[in-house]
Amino acid sequence: MVAPRNIAIDNTSEALRSGGTFFLETFGCQMNDHDSEKVAGVLLSRGYRQVETPDAASLVLYNTCSIREKAAQKVFSRLGEYRTKQAAGQIIGVLGCVAQQEGENIFQRAPWVSLVCGSASYSKLPELLSQLEAGNQRVTGLDTDTDETFETPVTRRDNPWRAYLTIIEGCDKACAYCVVPFTRGPERSRASDSVLREVRELVDLGYSEVQLLGQTVNSYADPSARRIRFSDLLLAVADVPGIRRVRFTTSHPRDFGADIVAALEAQPKLCNHVHLPVQSGSPRILRAMTRTYTREEYLEKIAMLRGAKCEIAITTDVIVGFPGETEDDFAETLSLLEGVRYDSLFSFKYSPRPNTPSLSMPDAISEEEKSRRLTILQEVQREIQSRRNATLVGNTFELLVGNKSRRENQWSGHTACNRVVNFASQERALLGTYVQVRATGAGPNSLVGEHVP
Ligand code: 5AD
Ligand code: SF4
Numbered sequence: 001m002v003a004p005r006n007i008a009i010d011n012t013s014e015a016l017r018s019g020g021t022f023f024l025e026t027f028g029c030q031m032n033d034h035d036s037e038k039v040a041g042v043l044l045s046r047g048y049r050q051v052e053t054p055d056a057a058s059l060v061l062y063n064t065c066s067i068r069e070k071a072a073q074k075v076f077s078r079l080g081e082y083r084t085k086q087a088a089g090q091i092i093g094v095l096g097c098v099a100q101q102e103g104e105n106i107f108q109r110a111p112w113v114s115l116v117c118g119s120a121s122y123s124k125l126p127e128l129l130s131q132l133e134a135g136n137q138r139v140t141g142l143d144t145d146t147d148e149t150f151e152t153p154v155t156r157r158d159n160p161w162r163a164y165l166t167i168i169e170g171c172d173k174a175c176a177y178c179v180v181p182f183t184r185g186p187e188r189s190r191a192s193d194s195v196l197r198e199v200r201e202l203v204d205l206g207y208s209e210v211q212l213l214g215q216t217v218n219s220y221a222d223p224s225a226r227r228i229r230f231s232d233l234l235l236a237v238a239d240v241p242g243i244r245r246v247r248f249t250t251s252h253p254r255d256f257g258a259d260i261v262a263a264l265e266a267q268p269k270l271c272n273h274v275h276l277p278v279q280s281g282s283p284r285i286l287r288a289m290t291r292t293y294t295r296e297e298y299l300e301k302i303a304m305l306r307g308a309k310c311e312i313a314i315t316t317d318v319i320v321g322f323p324g325e326t327e328d329d330f331a332e333t334l335s336l337l338e339g340v341r342y343d344s345l346f347s348f349k350y351s352p353r354p355n356t357p358s359l360s361m362p363d364a365i366s367e368e369e370k371s372r373r374l375t376i377l378q379e380v381q382r383e384i385q386s387r388r389n390a391t392l393v394g395n396t397f398e399l400l401v402g403n404k405s406r407r408e409n410q411w412s413g414h415t416a417c418n419r420v421v422n423f424a425s426q427e428r429a430l431l432g433t434y435v436q437v438r439a440t441g442a443g444p445n446s447l448v449g450e451h452v453p
Helices: 030-045 069-081 096-102 105-109 119-133 192-204 230-239 258-266 283-288 295-306 327-340 367-390
Strands: 021-026 059-064 091-095 113-117 139-141 162-166 209-213 245-249 273-275 313-320 344-349 396-404 410-414 420-424 434-442 447-451
Touching (some): 030 091, 030 096, 030 162, 030 209, 059 069, 059 096, 091 096, 091 119, 096 105, 096 113, 105 113, 192 230, 209 230, 230 245, 258 295, 283 327, 313 327, 367 434, 396 420, 420 434
Parallel strands (some): 059 091, 273 313, 313 344, 420 447
Antiparallel strands (some): 434 447
């Protein structure tokens, strides 16, 4: 545990004390995006103003990602670009997973940084900001042994149509390759009443679609006396008047039960899409990854989803080139993709990360071989998606329109199953509305359609 500390007092805090401005750049996952929305809320409620460029800001913040090495490197190269800024009176802060992982080392590597705060310590941000405003040059929040979640009275949301809402922070699963349990700390769930209160506030703000977030969202364990299950929380969120769509991500296969499928079947407002990372199709590699399920058990969950009364889109994450992954192991991943026929997937080359058990595992796969496997996997999946999407031509979908293209009369939106559909319409004000669109064409990554007025 590292307590915030003072090293020196200087005059750079002047800019913060007198109506500071902030620039906040976010790397990484949706959890990070949403953390940044909450960080922005904290700053705005302290009287800071958000600006569009780092040059215009008195406080420059980077919310960082360390899930793969490349993402972490990007943060240091970005910090390098700002080495001269401190001298010009700007305060630089590093938030998120790299902050947690590197801790005070960041001050050694980039001495122009004044604030280092990991996501498990965001509840302390107001206190840390007070220290910066008081002139402290080096301020840290690096505890991970907290049982607190990051709740703030003000969240400045970026997406006007889909509101993110974290219901569980951290992760207890300890997959052999993953830094998240170290950077985000243990699992902490938010009380169900607090979640439902925020959903009602979101409706008042005009949102009709919410996405419940967690690294393992379905491991949710209500800490309040109500002790409602995740599936019942989904139903309760959908019952909030004004809510039309409820999404949730990411689900962990181990905690994915029939009650969640039953909830999706019973309540059409629960979007028919489940993101269920498999990581590998090889039983041996799944064991080495300590994913806590076998290939068979995973496929039983898939069978449960495919057997549902409504059609449910399934997406996944896959890692290629985990230490010791043979050609046969990789072939088992490809056969799993052919068997499941995912609607879409995210695929990654294994990246060795600090502190993780797999760092010291033998039989590393070369970068070249990882790239080769990634390309093959992506080609196989592209083919599956092209075939799958072609079967959807002729179907009509409800879209929440989220984008207007620069091209005249062109729009796009997401279906409940999270597919992107591009469509033409002569109407003027479709953004943020729900429309019916008939699919007239399909590519591997999206559909094309026409507005059915
Ligand atoms: N290397 C490559 N991919 C990783 N992921 C997590 N850790 C690593 C790593 N060390 C991937 C997993 C996870 C997704 C968010 O990132 O597939 O589901
Ligand atoms: Fe990482 Fe595994 Fe937790 Fe996902 S479930 S965040 S991959 S440790």
